[in-house]
Amino acid sequence: MNALQATARGLPGPSASRTRKLARAVFGGLAVLSLLMGVAGGLWRLGVAVPDPRVFPWTGPVLLAHAALMICGFLGTVIGLERAVALRHPAAFAAPLASGAGAWCLAFGHPAAGAWLGVAAAACFLAVNAVLVRRQWAAHTLLLLVSAGAWLVGNLLFALGHGGHAVLPWWFAFLVLTIAAERLEMARLMRRRPAASAALHALLSLLLLGAAWSGAAPRTGGLVYGAALALLAAWLLAFDIARRTVFSQGLARYMAVCLLGGYGWLGIAGVAWALTALGWPMRDVALHALGLGFVVSMMMGHAPVVLPAVARIKLAFGPAFYLPLAALHLSLLVRFMPGTAGETLRAAGAALNAASLAFFAATMAGAALAWRLRHGAAGARELT
Template identity: 65%
Template sequence: MAGSLVACVAAALLSGIAGGLLRVGITLPVAADAPWLTRAALAHAALMMCGFMGTVISIERAVAFKHRAAWTAPFASGAAALALLCGAQLPAALLLVLGSGAFVLVNALLLRRQPAAHTALLLASAVAWFTGNVLLAVGASSSTVLPWWFAFLVVTIAAERLEMTRLMRRRRGAQPALHLVLAALAWGAACSGLEPRFGGVLFGAALCGLAAWLLAFDIARRTVRAEGLSRYMAVCLLGGYVWLAIGGVAWGATALGYPVRDIALHALGLGFIVSMIMGHAPVILPAVTRVKLQFGNFFYLPLLALHLSLALRLAGGAVDFHLRAQGALFNALAIALFAATAGGSALAWRQRQGPRRVSDPRP
């Protein structure tokens, strides 16, 4: 079962990246005319945000919940990714509704087990994912669905960072301010389908407000002065917050009619969310998979590649479509480099620990 789930996650990620490249005019040399590749291009956002990210997050939550039924969510969203690649759009949408509905229930039970502000936000993020999937199933437009999917990912990250700020002394109004920003985010998502101009501007403003809150209150402001893994994580987070602010400005500008949709979507999806993945992976992967990583400064290479390629894509791509395509290709290579870095660091850990296990006497 675990192997099939890993295969679904890998299929969603790889096909989502391939589909994204096709959308900017870059085709892979292998099976360039394959039907699944065209479907991957059409379902790029669903594959990346639901099939990949939704499945990974629900796996993390299932591990924390420690009950077999909690695995309904990741298996359903993983199967939805495969259904999208097979062209079964309605079954895929229904599987996403099933998976996110189960995910809402898991988070509700986790909140009951551990009542706290961050677990309440995790439940809110699950409801956002469920709402977006229901809208997808009833045939709503992407401009109506995408704000809910992004709200799911953004609020999940905000909840995790809120939990970490418990280690810091916060000003009295910090937590209410965060709740106000996230309420505006949800309101903006809800209005996007009815009043796109107002909803988009509000959603973008809320993203900017969240970036400001994170830059002001997140513990990364302190840990960036540390060394090793703590500093690396802080660099990932602070860089991601800058992209979050850029994405918020571009989201509002898109709603006002400016042609910056690619900046809005990928400053959020790549600059913010993938930066968060790179920052948290050295901690989350060992906790979920029990595979430990040997951290080193080489982790900075894919992070630098991601930010530079994204700057090329969004800044250069605004005036030259060729630069946009090249930037997208380098985005994919940066993600591949990070995967190779994580895999290599896992092997390095095993090699480093192997001789110790052999030399240790057995009781």
């Protein structure tokens, strides 16, 4: 069948298929680079020399850009891709392209260019979500638009040279609001009192207030922000559909376990965030209970759904999916364990955090290979 016949039958021609594969490789490469550099920077900060920083000439920029690489470079690119696929317009891919390119600049010693590319990415992402709101006016799409605005504010503050106390609350608000919007969409499947919706909107407004307040008054803003995170965790545990689907089977149960575990870490992060604002040495717990315990648990839970939709990679689900999830939670327990050996355990826990992410990636690769072996060449052709 030639290219013209393929197009006439509604199938992609060879050139279109090659273009799609190239685009997936480019975006995948940008996201993976951001993740690898971000993880390396986090390990180096705690003295874990894996990989050896002496053989990498840009160690300094990676150390400084750890949070930006993880949140804006990796997660921003992945979320931007997901939304671009939903919009189905080529211009929507400008957002993940800019965020990925910005991460590349940050990692290789061009911080100003990387920061302003992040601003461009967030601005494009805001426009993409505005179009999606026009297509579907709903509470969850409006909340996604607000989350994009939070990312833009955080990236602007970062580009203008503001510190982490001002920037990080906005970056994490972007992630938390994005997840809350997805859960709000699923919550339509459950009956709940009108007061529950009003409470959620109040909590998310409180979160944004805390983010805005943190720049001018870190102590007060941190207390408000931490309280909002802890209360949001309680709301999700009380009203999210995962409370019911955890008693089901298969993939639905796995996703529910990921979600409920993540909500627990969200509550811990909220308490630690407030205690940090009061002067307690809980910053590592606040940031990584939120970024790893909550956000990565959500990522692990949604990957079996997102990968087929965005990357056209189908997965064969099995009990092995629970192993990297358990490894992540155990690594966080080691990292946050108090005592006289705290710094040693913290470094060991960070190394185990990285190992659990690698374990998860290997599990996804194995699941993709298992699906292809199970369905053969015909199934593989469906994904091109």
